[in-house]
Amino acid sequence: MTERVVPAGDRRRRRPTKQGVVLSEELIVETALRLIEEHGADALSVRRLGRALGADPSSLYRYFRHTDDLMLAIADELIGRTLREWRPTGDWCADLRELGLRMHAGALAHPRAAVLSAHRVTGREHEIQAVENIIGTLRGAGFPDAEAVRIYHAFVDQALAFGALDSAGTALPRSARDAETEVWRATYAHLPAATHPHIAATARHLVATMRHSSYPAALDLLLTAARTRLDAFRARTEG
Known part of the structure; x- marks a missing residue:
């Protein structure tokens, strides 16, 4: 991914992609997390993510501006999983x-x-x-x-x-x-x-x-x- 800003109001889509996938930030993060564990940092590319999601790679820019934006979302998801069942x-x-x-x-x-x-x-x-x-x-x-x-x-x-x-x-x-x-x-x-x-x-x-x-x-x-x-x-x- 490279820098390419899509206006916030245009980032989410409810209808399926041409391949029948309904994208969401959560789905992209989950898929990226799986690919990183399988392939390492090289997994974070628009082409590889699009292929794994069955979606046009350009549609990912509706959710994340670039690779680093996605990496921060992945880091935050790992924190969220830690907190999910922690009860003081x-x-x-x-x-x-x-x-x-x-x-x-x-x-x-x-x-x-x-x-x-x-x-x-x-x-x-x-x-x-x-x-x-x-x-x-x-x-x-x-x-x-x-x-x-x-x-x-x-x-x-x-x-x-x-x-x-x-x-x-x-x-x-x-x-x-x-x-x-x-x-x-x-x-x-x-x-x-x-x-x-x-x-x-x-x-x-x-x-x-x-x-x-x-x-x-x-x-x-x-x-x-x-x-x-x-x-x-x-x-x-x-x-």
Whole structure:
């Protein structure tokens, strides 16, 4: 897609295309998401999308101005899927942990799209709602506004970064993933204590742990630190 603006009022069509497809923004995003997982970033072309949708490629400009516009919609859809079943309980720490794990799982469910979109700021409906919910959770817990934003920033960036990191690993061919896992057993587990005492002492833990994502542990560390900061703030204000 290249830049080609269609007036907003003319973007939606209710009647089917010549191929019998009734296009919608949702259908285009869903199809693009599927194609990205199958073919990578090269899937985002008017020709390929039109072919997959059974529609004239030019009709896509009624919904998206260009490829980047569509990429932002895809990023926002991934956020929306994360939020769809998240229900805050009032326990801020447990709620953020659940949301973080959902964000990470959502990235792994669409690894190629996650790698492409993790660094984007969409300014769209689902992202705005996510920002509102997370900051609201932190303010409701008692964090001062500046601290709430600071922790929000760290929380979101951590989830997105781990999502992209682990998604990149998931997107590797199975043989490459297996080979990297094997390095811990075949190389690190056999380093001698005389030259690498700390690796040798922890080798069995490295073999058992390094094959898995460290995101849950990193998330717990972040939330524990946040709770400690909140306790310290309360102690200062009460004192």
